[in-house]
Amino acid sequence: MYRLGHYGSALLVYAPLGFGLVLADLPDLAVLGGALSLGLAPVPDYDQQLPLVSHRGVTHTFLFAGVVGGVFAGLGWAVGASTAAHSALVLAAFGGLVGTTGILSHLLADIITPAGIAPLWPLSGRTHTLDIVRADNTLANYLLLGLGVLAVTAVAATATPLR
Template identity: 50%
Template sequence: MYQLGHYGIAMLVYAPVGAALVLAGHPFAAYVGGAVMVGTATLPDCDHRLPLVEHRGPTHSLAFALLVGGVLAVAGSALAPAVDGVLGLDPAVLGFALGTLSVSTHLLGDVLTPMGIRPLWPLSRRRYSLNLTPAKNRVANYGLFALGVLATAVTVVGLARVA
């Protein structure tokens, strides 16, 4: 998928998570989480700019998802004194969950394409693909983006009615 498609999938997957955070009394954490999800949705594609790293190689794996989760957990721990009591949740736990989930949504988008992904790298080099659409398919990318925006809008409207 391209950038918009990845943003859409991140929003689509995060909408119910954000809603659950709001309903649990953590609206600020929900908003921060949404920003982190969209902000890191294309992180695995950093491999385009890394020499000697194959595209859809290590950065498109569950190991990378866990690594990003770990990095955001450390960042959350470092920020903990500054956000103490504001998030309502442990920033390290939130960081780990968001980092891992964000990269996982990217993998979900790329498994739709013929090129697929190798999610079990470095344990296995086997590629997985649903072969549904080329990554460059504009209709698929805009469609996924529209679904993500729609899911977010429905969630926000639904939460407004509950409040």
């Protein structure tokens, strides 16, 4: 998919996590997580700007999602250990979930294209595709964006903390 489709996919995948954060009375993290998800949405495609890295290669794998999640968990832990806003454990879990789902949302958007992805690399180089729509399909990209915006809007309109 193209950038708008990836933004929509990121919002769509993030919406349930944002909902849970609001229910847990962590609206500040819910908003931050949405912003981070949007920021992570295009990251796997940065492979196109890296020499010796093939497009839809290592950055389009579960391994990469786990590494990004681990980095974000570590950052969350560091921030939590140095501030009183939230505990280190809460911020580490938050960072890990947002980092991982931010990348996984990109993989979900790309697996529906004919080119597909090899998400199990390095265990397997086999490409997986659902072959539903081409990445350059304008309607599909806008549809994903619209679904993501709709999902986040529904969360914002309906979620209230459990007290």
